[in-house]
Amino acid sequence: xxxxxxxxxxxxxxxxxxxxxxxxxxxxxxxxxxxxxxxxxxxxxxxxxxxxxxxxxxxxxxxxxxxxxxxxxxxxxxxxxxxxxxxxxxxxxxxxxxxxxxxxxxxxxxxxxxxxxxxxxxxxxxxxxxxxxxxxxxxxxxxxxxxxxxxxxxxxxxxxxxxxxxxxxxxxxxxxxxxxxxxxxxxxxxxxxxxxxxxxxxxxxxxxxxxxxxxxxxxxxxxxxxxxxxxxxxxxxxxxxxxxxxxxxxxxxxxxxxxxxxxxxxxxxxxxxxxxxxxxxxxxxxxxxxxxxxxxxxxxxxxxxxxxxxxxxxxxxxxxxxxxxxxxxxxxxxxxxxxxxxxxxxxxxxxxxxxxxxxxxxxxxxxxxxxxxxxxxxxxxxxxxxxxxxxxxxxxxxxxxxxxxxxxxxxxxxxxxxxxxxxxxxxxxxxxxxxxxxxxxxxxxxxxxxxxxxxxxxxxxxxxxxxxxxxxxxxxxxxxxxxxxxxxxxxxxxxxxxxxxxxxxxxxxxxxxxxxxxxxxxxxxxxxxxxxxxxxxxxxxxxxxxxxxxxxxxxxxxxxxxxxxxxxxxxxxxxxxxxxxxxxxxxxxxxxxxxxxxxxxxxxxxxxxxxxxxxxxxxxxxxxxxxxxxxxxxxxxxxxxxxxxxxx
Ligand SMILES: [Zn+2]
Ligand SMILES: [Zn+2]
Numbered sequence: 001x002x003x004x005x006x007x008x009x010x011x012x013x014x015x016x017x018x019x020x021x022x023x024x025x026x027x028x029x030x031x032x033x034x035x036x037x038x039x040x041x042x043x044x045x046x047x048x049x050x051x052x053x054x055x056x057x058x059x060x061x062x063x064x065x066x067x068x069x070x071x072x073x074x075x076x077x078x079x080x081x082x083x084x085x086x087x088x089x090x091x092x093x094x095x096x097x098x099x100x101x102x103x104x105x106x107x108x109x110x111x112x113x114x115x116x117x118x119x120x121x122x123x124x125x126x127x128x129x130x131x132x133x134x135x136x137x138x139x140x141x142x143x144x145x146x147x148x149x150x151x152x153x154x155x156x157x158x159x160x161x162x163x164x165x166x167x168x169x170x171x172x173x174x175x176x177x178x179x180x181x182x183x184x185x186x187x188x189x190x191x192x193x194x195x196x197x198x199x200x201x202x203x204x205x206x207x208x209x210x211x212x213x214x215x216x217x218x219x220x221x222x223x224x225x226x227x228x229x230x231x232x233x234x235x236x237x238x239x240x241x242x243x244x245x246x247x248x249x250x251x252x253x254x255x256x257x258x259x260x261x262x263x264x265x266x267x268x269x270x271x272x273x274x275x276x277x278x279x280x281x282x283x284x285x286x287x288x289x290x291x292x293x294x295x296x297x298x299x300x301x302x303x304x305x306x307x308x309x310x311x312x313x314x315x316x317x318x319x320x321x322x323x324x325x326x327x328x329x330x331x332x333x334x335x336x337x338x339x340x341x342x343x344x345x346x347x348x349x350x351x352x353x354x355x356x357x358x359x360x361x362x363x364x365x366x367x368x369x370x371x372x373x374x375x376x377x378x379x380x381x382x383x384x385x386x387x388x389x390x391x392x393x394x395x396x397x398x399x400x401x402x403x404x405x406x407x408x409x410x411x412x413x414x415x416x417x418x419x420x421x422x423x424x425x426x427x428x429x430x431x432x433x434x435x436x437x438x439x440x441x442x443x444x445x446x447x448x449x450x451x452x453x454x455x456x457x458x459x460x461x462x463x464x465x466x467x468x469x470x471x472x473x474x475x476x477x478x479x480x481x482x483x484x485x486x487x488x489x490x491x492x493x494x495x496x497x498x499x500x501x502x503x504x505x506x507x508x509x510x511x512x513x514x515x516x517x518x519x520x521x522x523x524x525x526x527x528x529x530x531x532x533x534x535x536x537x538x539x540x541x542x543x544x545x546x547x548x549x550x551x552x553x554x555x556x557x558x559x560x561x562x563x564x565x566x567x568x569x570x571x572x573x574x575x576x577x578x579x580x581x582x583x584x585x586x587x588x589x590x591x592x593x594x595x596x597x598x599x600x601x602x603x604x605x606x607x608x609x610x611x612x613x614x615x616x617x618x619x620x621x622x623x624x625x626x627x628x629x630x631x632x633x634x635x636x637x638x639x640x641x642x643x644x645x646x647x648x
Pocket of ligand 1: 126
């Protein structure tokens with residue numbers, strides 16, 4: 001067992017204007033350094049104690065690791081003992097990863113991903129119906145439940161929305177002994193020659209059996225279900241054999257049985273825009289991309305498409321006949337007129353022209369003098385066509401001309417949400433992950449509680465217990481530091497210095513570290529006074545976890561809450577650099593030389609600048625508040641370049 005020092009002892013500290021300060025600080029306490037600006041409090045807190053903690057940490061590393069970090073200069077000080085690993089929580093925001101958000105810094109995003117992967121409700125990306133995998137037993141039970149003593153058809157869906165004649169396929173079914181199928185909603189005999197339009201899309205379901213399921217005749221139903229699942233590769237359609245035509249579709253896979261699209265079962269990576277499994281494929285998870293901007297393409301929206309609304313396309317008079325009949329086909333299919341001014345067109349019409357119609361089948365009519373010919377096809381859209389032209393062109397003049405109409409805009413596929421379609425269609429408590437993260441922290445905190453109460457089954461609640469505990473705790477920390485108005489999707493690089501500092505403070509509590517010296521610079525800055533006591537509660541919590549919390553602060557409430565105070569002064573610069581008083585609040589008040597003590601005693605008003613400096617540290621000629629790279633336990637303080645001298 002190692003004996004841990006109960007005190008931090010500093011002797012002869014002379015960094016900046018410090019005049020050989022000797023100081024003994026109790027550990028595992030909330031300590032406040034006070035004094036006027038430039039009195040030396042930051043020089044002792046950051047440039048002596050924190051810097052020395054960092055330096056010792058580097059010294060403790062192997063010489064191999066040290067050569068990558070250089071060497072930190074020893075603070076100007078005779079002796080320091082009893083130091084713990086130190087973490088500074090400061091107000092700088094610069095250097096934040098542009099991809100990081102409040103959710104990722106606090107790790108709440110990671111716990112939400114786990115929660116969504118485990119109990120999120122998947123929905124089809126095409127029709128938005130719930131997707132669920134069912135066991136054969138569950139299917140039989142629900143069929144018996146819904147169709148008891150009714151005549152039903154058990155069908156195997158084999159073709160969904162596919163083009164073709166399927167002649168060979170029908171022949172094959174006949175050879176395998178099937179008699180009937182439902183083709184485009186109509187029951188037909190497979191032996192009759194079935195003629196399908198090759199250019200049209202069709203639905204085909206094979207009739208497996210026609211039965212009245214009863215509990216006594218479970219075996220026949222089970223056989224039919226089994227056969228249907230095999231033939232269809234995992235899905236099953238039950239149809240009541242009456243005029244009402246009640247139906248039920250079931251899937252053994254994580255798939256939409258209506259659209260016959262199957263999905264990968266969700267994993268936490270599905271909800272990460274940094275993972276190939278989760279990122280929007282159109283913008284690689286960035287939420288924006290360099291593409292043609294409709295606002296630039298259509299400089300004069302009062303023109304109709306026919307008259308050349310889309311400048312790059314020009315008017316239809318100048319088009320070839322083939323292109324003209326393509327646009328006419330699209331207009332006819334969607335149901336709009338090419339003569340309508342662009343700004344009067346419905347959104348669906350604009351979207352069809354610009355972004356295409358996916359794999360929807362369009363029948364185009366080609367009229368020549370002698371005859372009318374129909375042909376089918378799909379439409380990619382003007383913007384995808386232009387993008388491909390931009391990619392392929394080797395002509396720099398042409399590229400420049402195209403780029404006049406391009407800029408970085410929000411990704412159209414994910415609408416800036418950065419996740420792929422499957423991830424965007426998983427909901428929990430009726431909301432997607434992105435909707436959860438768009439709520440302010442206080443609202444989300446309530447929502448988590450209510451959802452857990454009312455929306456989850458007992459099993460789900462059991463699965464959710466661990467991640468929900470972590471999520472609620474971290475949301476609670478954010479509430480306690482007065483950040484209830486932030487949402488988790490807020491990007492880190494848009495936060496103010498005070499907000500960033502308080503978020504890091506909140507995440508330190510979540511980290512549960514013990515035996516650390518935390519050094520904070522004016523955490524109350526920018527905080528509404530009514531949230532101040534909660535911030536203090538957070539600092540006390542950090543202390544009660546077994547840490548030493550050292551705060552450089554002007555705020556009176558903080559000074560009153562501190563276990564131990566050190567007042568620097570008496571003046572700024574050369575008139576400061578000394579400890580004028582130290583001890584408990586009662587000590588400080590007794591001390592006639594301590595301006596802070598006098599102020600706290602109510603005898604004197606303090607010489608605190610009425611308008612506080614935005615960031616105290618910025619005015620001091622030092623960089624050593626910054627933690628060193630890859631300090632293993634300081635995950636909340638961002639690694640930055642240390643004040644290092646390269647040793648050779
Ligand atoms: Zn679907
Ligand atoms: Zn996207």
